Amino acid sequence: MLNKQPIGIFDSGYGGLTVFKSILKELPEYDYMYIGDTARAPYGNRSFQTIHQYTWECVQWLFNQGCQLVILACNTASAKALRTIQQQDLKVFEDPSKRVLGVIRPTAEVIGDYTQSKEIGVLGTRGTVQSGSYLIEIDHFFSELKVYQQACPLWVPIIENGEHDKPGADYFVEKYLEQILTQSPNIDTLLLACTHYPLLMPKIKAFLSPDIKVVGQGDIVAKSLVDYLQRHPEMESxxxxxxxxxxxxxxxxxxxxxxxxxxxxxxxxxxxYAAVV
Structure with missing residues (x-):
């Protein structure tokens, strides 16, 4: 692989593949390398320290395979590990010119464009919600928005066990949607702040009024990457x-x-198989 310099895409498991699919549609000409840390998933309930350690180990593995740019296609890793990697780890890495990007900031930059009521709900893992990352980032770009959050801890296990399209998933889909919508009757946009959740999209929409928009991240992150490469020709080259x-x-x-x-x-x-550690 050392004669190739691919774009690396990381996720704790499978969810990042929904982002990868969108990126590939926008930028099919590049080389890509995806790693899913399925041996240590899920990340959602782990500590900041543990998530940072696992994420940085996988990022370094991608770097060692020749990747120049790595996308953390995982909201939990973006929330709990990205800042430390960008501000500390990369500065002392053997090649500090490499870059790591996440999925939270690109989403926060545009989410305000989807709402008319200026009230949105964020559905994510417990780790993403507890980090408060979306509250902070969205406030940077759309300080007028009211943002409500709801952890959906059972959605990832349901999806990764192949039960997302089965009747048994209905109860837990409806449960978390009711919990977020009871926080405000004016929510008109729901952000799926976990890259696994698009697989539940049909069930989510079935329980919602058609007036409520449901926003996934794949296309948003893909378009943001296109913009990033245009603005950073030194990396693109x-x-x-x-x-x-x-x-x-x-x-x-x-x-x-x-x-x-x-x-x-x-x-x-x-x-x-990737022997990360």
């Missing part, structure tokens, strides 16, 4: 363009990873 995609998982059961990854990526996936 370092990235190779052979149109290749490689997938890795930190569990040695790659067949299991491939099975679930195809659900998220909506295309065949053949992965390799």
């Amino acid at each position: 370092r990235l190779t363009k052979n149109g290749t995609q490689q997938f890795y998982t930190t569990t040695d059961d790659t067949a299991d990873f491939d099975h679930y990854a195809e659900i998220f990526f909506e295309a065949p996936v053949r992965s390799g």
Whole structure:
């Protein structure tokens, strides 16, 4: 891989593949390398310190494979690890010119454009909600918005166990939607602040009034990456363009990873094992 310099995409598991799919539609010519830390997932309930450690280990692994730019396609990692990686780790890394981007800031930059009532709900993992990252970032760009949050701790396990389209998921989808909507009757936009959640989109919309917009992150992050590369030609010129995609998982059961990854990526996936630690 050292003759290639791909864009790295990281997630704690499979959810980042929904973002990767959108990025690939916008920028198909680049080389990509995806890693899912499925051996240590889920991240949602782990501490800041642990999430930073796991995320930085996977980022370094991607760097060592030749990646110049890494996207944390994981809200929990973006909330709990990105700032430390950008402000501390990269400065002392052997090649400080490499870059790491997240998914929270690009989303916060545009989410205010979706709402008429100026009241939005953020649905995420417990870790993302507790970090307060969306409250902080959205306030930077749309200080007039009222932002309500709801942790949905059971949605990721439901999705990663392949139950997202089964009747058993209905109760927990309705439960968390009711909890966020009871916080204010004026919420007209719901942000899916976890890259797993788009797989629940049909069920989510089925329980909502058609007047409420449901916003996923894939297209937002993809368009933000296009803009980033246009504004940073020094990085863009370092990235190779052979149109290749490689997938890795930190569990040695790659067949299991491939099975679930195809659900998220909506295309065949053949992965390799990544010995991160």
